[in-house]
Amino acid sequence: MISHRKYLWFDTPSRRDYINITPAVEKELGESGIQEGLCLVNAMHITASVYINDDELGLLEDYDLWLEELAPHEPVSRYRHNRTGEDNGDAHLKRQIMGREVVVAVTGGKLDLGPWEQIFYGEFDGKRRKRVMVKIIGE
Numbered sequence: 001m002i003s004h005r006k007y008l009w010f011d012t013p014s015r016r017d018y019i020n021i022t023p024a025v026e027k028e029l030g031e032s033g034i035q036e037g038l039c040l041v042n043a044m045h046i047t048a049s050v051y052i053n054d055d056e057l058g059l060l061e062d063y064d065l066w067l068e069e070l071a072p073h074e075p076v077s078r079y080r081h082n083r084t085g086e087d088n089g090d091a092h093l094k095r096q097i098m099g100r101e102v103v104v105a106v107t108g109g110k111l112d113l114g115p116w117e118q119i120f121y122g123e124f125d126g127k128r129r130k131r132v133m134v135k136i137i138g139e
Helices: 022-032 057-070 080-084 089-098
Strands: 002-011 017-020 037-043 048-053 101-107 118-123 129-138
Touching: 002 022, 002 118, 017 057, 022 037, 022 118, 022 129, 037 048, 037 118, 048 089, 048 101, 048 129, 057 089, 080 089, 089 118
Parallel strands: none
Antiparallel strands: 002 129, 017 118, 037 101, 037 129, 048 118
């Protein structure tokens, strides 16, 4: 079995952002040489997410509005977590909703995604450097 690991780094200029990372993951899969196996894509920070969905601007805007309704950033005093001096209690909750990682089958050297599926990095407490791990195992 072969194992390939790479970190993708992000430094978003805004607090929240949604980035299609499918091309970067496909690049790593190509570099791995793996034809059959599994690809794990994992947000390595507790205020960021990796998820799969459609790359459609309206949907991305809907996610942002929905998440802000569920866990609004302000007032920051509403979150007990922020008593520690942080202001990102909402980002922890948004990450919990959107998920930590995805696992995608690798078939014939390609990500085995559905017709509209794309892999996204969701940032909920940006303006600082964060990373996503891509770990591909197989043959």
